[in-house]
Amino acid sequence: MSCFRMLFRYRRLIASLVWLDFKVRYAGSRFGLLWMLLAPALVLGSYLLVFGGILQVQRSSGWTGLHYALLVASGLLPWIGFSQGLAGGTGSVLAQRNLMKSHVFPVELLPVTAVCSGLVGQLCSMVLLLIVLGFAGSAGPSLLALPLLLVLQAFFTLSLVWFLSCVNILYRDLSQILSLVTVLLMFISPIAYTSEMVPAGLGPVIKMNPLSYLIDWYRDALLFNRMPDLWGMAVFAVLTVIAVQIAYGYFMRLRKVLPDFA
Amino acid sequence: MMDRLALSTRGLSKQYLLYRRGRHRLLEFFGIRLGNRGRMVTEHWALHDVSFDVERGSTVGIIGRNGAGKSTLLRLLAGTIAPSAGQVERHAPVSALLELGTGFHPDLTGHENIYASGLYLGLDKPAMDRVYGDVVAFAELGEFLHQPVRTYSTGMYMRLAFSLATCIPAEIQIIDEVLGVGDLYFFRKCLQRFAQLKEQGRTTILVSHDLGTVLRLCSRCLWLDRGRIVKDGTPLEVVTAYLESVYEDYDRQAWPSADADSADSGALRATRAVRVERVEFLDAAGLSCRTFSTGDPLTVRITYDSRVALAHPVVSVGIYRADGVLVCNAISSLDGANLELFAGPGSIRLLFDRLMLGPGEYGVAVAIYPSLDLGDSASPQHAALWHRPHTFTVSRPLDVAVDLGVFRHPARWHAERGAAMEVKT
Structure with missing residues (x-):
């Protein structure tokens, strides 16, 4: 069965699991669901403090303070959604290994749930960003590309976590390595800067990072009010579909033996 | 013929590979076969060539010593792990209680956990709504129903888990050793529940170390030892044979x-x-x-x-x-x-x-x-x-309830009238 049909079949279950995930995550915490907005806001604040306040990145490009804040926000929110999905998804199967051993449950949905949770959080904070953008007067028809970008990001993340969550069962060092890689990935993604600001010599570093394309497109759609590179998106989509099918196939091939190793 | 059976297994085997080194395991995980496999992998057969049929409406007890493969067998029957060889045929939906309260989130309330467990069991909200009343009634959590599960006592936890497992409308119940956890009241309630399930014609397969429970509940008993079925028959004959063997081993040891x-x-x-x-x-x-x-x-x-x-x-x-x-x-x-x-x-x-x-x-x-x-x-x-x-x-003799001491000395009794004669010294 292709992973798309599987996802469609379980769409209700996935929705319920995502809802459950939020409930579990914020159960007993004082601010509860408010953290979905609070956490990105705090990260954004520290970014602005370091890159805007101390390093004054916006000076060299002639941005105003507000504009730079929106620029960082439009790159940061997809990043947060992605990195949450990546970390949660990779650990998801191991975290629920008892479930796997004692219930007949479609375990392949656990990474999906983590990715969706990340996206839902991202979407909530993005709605807030859109409101601000509306007031700043930079919202336009290019926002129509946004749903497409979210879908691309979802499958891109999913292809990674279906693979990594399996490997994580056997190779427990992975989560340690991954947290380091994530930090590196964060700095080589155009969050506090734009791809155009990168010196020509370091261009390949950015070009090799698939996330930089996604973030650039998000920024085009959200901030610059220009249609993202459609050809680039088409290529990205084709590659993502192939990757997600391979990752799903790998997960399902190992699915039978996973409980023995967990 | 098929209608009669709830479940059947043929040549069911489960092998675990014990790798000498972690990296060998990792390589095989990525589909890379090792050259000299025997040197790096030890095979452990947790279950070996187990075949049996379970008839609808029967209650089957599985007994055996620790490590005999009972839990592995239950997991295979429930389908949470895949057999290395052989097959399981389930002719009806299965509900399994294999571990105490897995899938419970400690920070969610009992109420929330009931619905969460429903998701893990593949039941949507309307289906859970239908059984919710039963689950709550059996679990008897009182006001704790709306408290986080982490505040529960073991017994409450147990009641909720057991209640969930047996209230789910599945024709076959698979229950691992869980009865020992609750108090006597809960234990009796469970027995009653089992009797109810039996009346409804549901099939139960359970593992228990309490042989009394097996004798009382089951219509059939399997004795597993080192991954094989040693004996299959009426609870009385299987339990007797099992006890005999345990005695023998115990004699040798103790x-x-x-x-x-x-x-x-x-x-x-x-x-x-x-x-x-x-x-x-x-x-x-x-x-x-x-x-x-x-x-x-x-x-x-x-x-x-x-x-x-x-x-x-x-x-x-x-x-x-x-x-x-x-x-x-x-x-x-x-x-x-x-x-x-x-x-x-x-x-x-x-x-x-x-x-x-x-x-x-x-x-x-x-x-x-x-x-x-x-x-x-x-x-x-x-x-x-x-x-x-x-x-x-x-x-003790059946009609005697008082403690007779370590030795019942043969003795004779006399009663005489009047003051006892003093012994002259």
């Missing part, structure tokens, strides 16, 4: 063997002239038995094989308590018996007309001496020692 004794004292040494083949305990009907009541007749039958003829042998049967105290020692010459041992196989019987031992577990050691001087405390040379003492159990 009771110091006479051989070890002799090695310690140095003086005692068994010659190989006479070999004790078997020691059995016989009841009044002459049948081999391991449980007696105080007051019952007991016959100890010693089967031997001798290479020599002994004209005046002395046989002794020592009865030991579990703490090593020699309770009594029957010595043939002291009892005035004149036995004669011929070359070849034979048997000796020691008859206790009325067993005077109090309730408890006893071990027996047998020794055969060519001759024995009772006046000499130095140990003589043995002809044979029974070096694997058997145990038997003495229980």
Whole structure:
């Protein structure tokens, strides 16, 4: 069965699991669901403090303070959604290994749930960003590309976590390595800067990072009010579909033996 | 034919690979086969070639010692792990309670966890709404229903888990050893629940170390040992056979063997002239038995094989308590018996007309001496020692509930009228 049909079949279950995930995550915490907005806001604040306040990145490009804040926000929110999905998804199967051993449950949905949770959080904070953008007067028809970008990001993340969550069962060092890689990935993604600001010599570093394309497109759609590179998106989509099918196939091939190793 | 069966297995086997090194495991995980596999992998068969059918509406108990493969079997039946060989055919939906409260989120309330578990069991909200009332009624959580599960006692946790597992409308229930956790009230409730399920024609497969429960609930019993079915039949016959084997192993382990004794004292040494083949305990009907009541007749039958003829042998049967105290020692010459041992196989019987031992577990050691001087405390040379003492159990007579002590001394009673006569000194 292709992973798309599987996802469609379980769409209700996935929705319920995502809802459950939020409930579990914020159960007993004082601010509860408010953290979905609070956490990105705090990260954004520290970014602005370091890159805007101390390093004054916006000076060299002639941005105003507000504009730079929106620029960082439009790159940061997809990043947060992605990195949450990546970390949660990779650990998801191991975290629920008892479930796997004692219930007949479609375990392949656990990474999906983590990715969706990340996206839902991202979407909530993005709605807030859109409101601000509306007031700043930079919202336009290019926002129509946004749903497409979210879908691309979802499958891109999913292809990674279906693979990594399996490997994580056997190779427990992975989560340690991954947290380091994530930090590196964060700095080589155009969050506090734009791809155009990168010196020509370091261009390949950015070009090799698939996330930089996604973030650039998000920024085009959200901030610059220009249609993202459609050809680039088409290529990205084709590659993502192939990757997600391979990752799903790998997960399902190992699915039978996973409980023995967990 | 198929309608009759709830579940069947054919040649079901589960193998676990124990890797010598983590990286070998990792390589195989990525689909890379190792060259010399035998050197890096040890195969462990948790379950080996298990085939059986379970009829609809039956209650099957699975017993066996730790590590026999019971939980592995249940997991295979439930389908949470995949068999290495063979297959399981389920002819009806299965609900399994394999571990205490897996899928419970400690920070969510009982109410929330009921719905969360529903998701893991594949039930959507409307389906859960239908069983919700039943689950809550059976779990009896009271006001704790809306408290986080982390605040629950083990018993409450257990009740919720058990309640969930048995309220889900599945035709086959698979339940691992979980009954021991609750208190007596809960235990009785569970028994009642099982009876209800049985009435509804639902099939139950359960693992229990409480043999009483198995005898009481099950219509059939499987005994698993080292991954194989040793015996399959009515609970009574399987439980009896299982107990017998456990006793035997226990005897070998827990009771110091006479051989070890002799090695310690140095003086005692068994010659190989006479070999004790078997020691059995016989009841009044002459049948081999391991449980007696105080007051019952007991016959100890010693089967031997001798290479020599002994004209005046002395046989002794020592009865030991579990703490090593020699309770009594029957010595043939002291009892005035004149036995004669011929070359070849034979048997000796020691008859206790009325067993005077109090309730408890006893071990027996047998020794055969060519001759024995009772006046000499130095140990003589043995002809044979029974070096694997058997145990038997003495229980209170059925109609006596009071404690009789460790020994029921034969006694006579008299009553006289008037003041007791003083003994003149």
